[in-house]
Amino acid sequence: MAVFADFVRPLVLSGPSGVGKSTLLQRLFAEFPEKFGFSVSHTTRSPRPGEVNGKQYHFVTRERFLELLKHDAFIEHAEFSGNFYGTSFQTVREVEGQGRRCILDIEAQGVRQIKATNLNAVYCFISPPSMTALRDRLQERGTESDTSVQKRLAIASKEIEYAKEPQVHDVVIVNDDVNRAYELLKRLALGEKIIGDCLPPFDK
Numbered sequence: 001m002a003v004f005a006d007f008v009r010p011l012v013l014s015g016p017s018g019v020g021k022s023t024l025l026q027r028l029f030a031e032f033p034e035k036f037g038f039s040v041s042h043t044t045r046s047p048r049p050g051e052v053n054g055k056q057y058h059f060v061t062r063e064r065f066l067e068l069l070k071h072d073a074f075i076e077h078a079e080f081s082g083n084f085y086g087t088s089f090q091t092v093r094e095v096e097g098q099g100r101r102c103i104l105d106i107e108a109q110g111v112r113q114i115k116a117t118n119l120n121a122v123y124c125f126i127s128p129p130s131m132t133a134l135r136d137r138l139q140e141r142g143t144e145s146d147t148s149v150q151k152r153l154a155i156a157s158k159e160i161e162y163a164k165e166p167q168v169h170d171v172v173i174v175n176d177d178v179n180r181a182y183e184l185l186k187r188l189a190l191g192e193k194i195i196g197d198c199l200p201p202f203d204k
């Protein structure tokens with residue numbers, strides 16, 4: 001399948017927890033196993049059973065992370081519940097070195113940081129069709145407690161406010177019907193300049 005000009009730019013996906021980013025990306029990587037590479041983050045948290053260093057994360061000590069940070073190795077980084085997470089320039093370059101388009105799944109703070117670098121990425125916001133739909137998906141996924149769902153929804157409102165600011169994202173894709181959303185993402189990922197969706201009014 002042909003690729004288009006923007007294929008050489010990293011693609012940054014963001015959007016609230018539970019909106020369906022992993023679902024859409026899994027489909028993309030399954031359909032095009034050779035074309036795309038996922039940016040593997042660094043973290044200071046311990047590996048969970050089954051996690052492999054270099055696959056889900058680059059697992060590093062706090063000392064090593066701080067050293068990398070000092071040397072400006074990270075495009076973006078954040079601290080969540082006592083652990084550092086970051087995306088290194090080198091990781092993105094490695095993916096690009098394999099001739100693949102690098103895809104980053106980043107939360108809103110990270111998007112702000114990446115926009116301040118010279119990464120020249122394409123920014124895509126995956127939006128829920130409504131807050132009700134987002135709540136349902138988080139609950140039905142069955143991975144979150146009620147408190148965690150509430151927390152994620154509160155963060156989602158802030159992320160949506162950020163997404164409403166002009167010129168933050170190049171494209172918005174509303175993940176209403178997953179097949180429709182995937183077709184848009186696929187065209188975008190293959191480097192096409194697409195006209196995305198409008199953000200829903202979120203009046204529910």
Ligand SMILES: Nc1ncnc2c1ncn2[C@@H]1O[C@H](COP(=O)(O)OP(=O)(O)OP(=O)(O)O)[C@@H](O)[C@H]1O
Binds near residue numbers: 023024140181
């Ligand atoms: N278009 C859709 N319609 C209905 N359900 C969907 C749709 N897309 C994804 N889902 C479901 O919503 C749930 C959340 O999706 P997913 O785990 O991919 O979200 P995520 O954005 O990657 O979340 P996180 O950032 O927390 O990892 C999953 O159970 C998934 O099957």
